[in-house]
Amino acid sequence: MSILNTPVSIYGRKIKNRIVFHPMEGCDGTRNGGIDELTRRRYLRFARSGAGIIWFEATAVCAEGRANPRQLYLNEETKSGYAELLREMREIAVNECGFAPAIIVQLTHSGRFSKPDGTPEPIVAYRNSHWEKGKENQPYTVASDEYCNDISNKYAVAAKLAKEVGFDGIDVKCCHGYLFNEFLSAFEREGRYGGSLENRAKLYLDCIDSVKNAVGNEVFVTTRLNACDCFPYPYGYGVNAENEIDLTETKIIINELKKRGVELINLTLGNPYLIPHFNRPCINAPEDGKIGMERIYKVTNELKTAFPDIRFIMSGLSFEGENALEYAAHAIENGVTDFAGFGRMTFAYPDFYRDYLKNGKLDKNKVCLKCSKCTELMRNASVAGCPVRDAETYMPYYRRDVLKK
Numbered sequence: 001m002s003i004l005n006t007p008v009s010i011y012g013r014k015i016k017n018r019i020v021f022h023p024m025e026g027c028d029g030t031r032n033g034g035i036d037e038l039t040r041r042r043y044l045r046f047a048r049s050g051a052g053i054i055w056f057e058a059t060a061v062c063a064e065g066r067a068n069p070r071q072l073y074l075n076e077e078t079k080s081g082y083a084e085l086l087r088e089m090r091e092i093a094v095n096e097c098g099f100a101p102a103i104i105v106q107l108t109h110s111g112r113f114s115k116p117d118g119t120p121e122p123i124v125a126y127r128n129s130h131w132e133k134g135k136e137n138q139p140y141t142v143a144s145d146e147y148c149n150d151i152s153n154k155y156a157v158a159a160k161l162a163k164e165v166g167f168d169g170i171d172v173k174c175c176h177g178y179l180f181n182e183f184l185s186a187f188e189r190e191g192r193y194g195g196s197l198e199n200r201a202k203l204y205l206d207c208i209d210s211v212k213n214a215v216g217n218e219v220f221v222t223t224r225l226n227a228c229d230c231f232p233y234p235y236g237y238g239v240n241a242e243n244e245i246d247l248t249e250t251k252i253i254i255n256e257l258k259k260r261g262v263e264l265i266n267l268t269l270g271n272p273y274l275i276p277h278f279n280r281p282c283i284n285a286p287e288d289g290k291i292g293m294e295r296i297y298k299v300t301n302e303l304k305t306a307f308p309d310i311r312f313i314m315s316g317l318s319f320e321g322e323n324a325l326e327y328a329a330h331a332i333e334n335g336v337t338d339f340a341g342f343g344r345m346t347f348a349y350p351d352f353y354r355d356y357l358k359n360g361k362l363d364k365n366k367v368c369l370k371c372s373k374c375t376e377l378m379r380n381a382s383v384a385g386c387p388v389r390d391a392e393t394y395m396p397y398y399r400r401d402v403l404k405k
């Protein structure tokens with residue numbers, strides 16, 4: 001188990017241990033995208049965790065690309081709140097854990113899932129009948145090449161702000177069906193962003209370049225990447241004609257990332273809107289969570305084997321509950337991953353790693369129950385948290401926004 005507490009060097013800096021707090025949207029920002037009370041509460045709890053990396057949730061680069069009216073949005077109006085929160089987080093972490101974690105912001109454009117005012121206003125890479133079944137009446141806007149050409153400027157602006165407010169790293173998000181991820185499967189789109197892999201990955205890689213140019217070497221550039229979408233061709237990438245996982249294109253993309261100096265990749269897969277149990281195995285799902293864990297393990301292993309010098313973060317681990325840290329240590333020991341990422345567990349039990357260090361085990365009455373109530377809150381336009389383990393704060397929202405509906 002001591003491997004969890006072993007430091008790793010990335011981007012010329014030392015990460016204190018192998019525990020990563022995954023990006024987890026709380027949908028609790030201010031209307032203009034700033035840090036509100038619940039946002040602050042969540043991140044200050046995370047700051048006490050002793051994790052080596054804290055990965056800030058999806059944070060929009062433009063108003064029209066927000067996934068909900070309370071999604072974080074880093075801009076001139078909101079930046080001071082971020083700077084203050086980061087300062088507080090580092091102070092708490094140093095005081096209580098003896099070190100400051102690396103703090104990364106996940107920059108995003110929600111694309112097909114944009115709902116800036118609470119109703120869907122999808123901006124899509126292409127029309128997708130697999131996805132749009134039953135939702136044909138939404139006002140789909142296919143992102144024009146001109147619109148795409150300008151996105152890298154939006155990323156550059158947000159990246160400069162991220163640097164100014166004090167983030168250590170910037171994640172150019174490319175997962176879960178959001179804009180850049182959707183472009184990877186724009187096989188049938190015409191023009192400069194569709195067709196060949198080079199074209200489909202262009203928007204994503206251009207934005208990596210643009211963020212790098214904007215921040216120089218002081219802030220590192222990383223990415224949360226869908227290893228595969230697990231949607232059938234031609235609606236998903238990372239799958240073959242038989243609809244099996246095929247990581248050939250993913251490896252080409254990772255090579256491109258490597259050329260651009262990316263040393264850390266946070267791996268995930270699937271689409272949480274249609275097949276949520278693929279990226280977060282859970283109870284009451286169409287497949288046993290163990291199958292989901294095996295899929296994630298296998299995919300992470302294949303990519304780590306192909307790219308031994310890239311540092312990977314594995315996902316889905318909250319499913320392992322009380323045994324999650326043993327599972328993670330085993331995966332690291334076996335060379336499957338370098339870091340263990342935790343999502344739902346951080347909402348349920350932000351102190352889990354400190355408890356482990358102190359007591360040699362996790363408290364079974366505090367671990368994530370993989371019940372998906374955090375997701376239910378989010379999907380019902382509420383604030384996301386754990387209504388079971390953090391009941392005093394989140395059960396009232398669950399009653400009001402989920403049960404009463």
Ligand SMILES: Cc1cc2nc3c(=O)[nH]c(=O)nc-3n(C[C@H](O)[C@H](O)[C@H](O)COP(=O)(O)O)c2cc1C
Binds near residue numbers: 024057
């Ligand atoms: C409520 C909720 C919010 C999430 N928000 C994000 C997000 O902002 N960005 C992201 O890349 N993934 C997001 N995820 C996915 C998690 O980061 C993570 O990949 C997933 O929960 C699986 O890990 P786990 O088993 O440790 O929970 C979210 C998941 C949930 C349940």
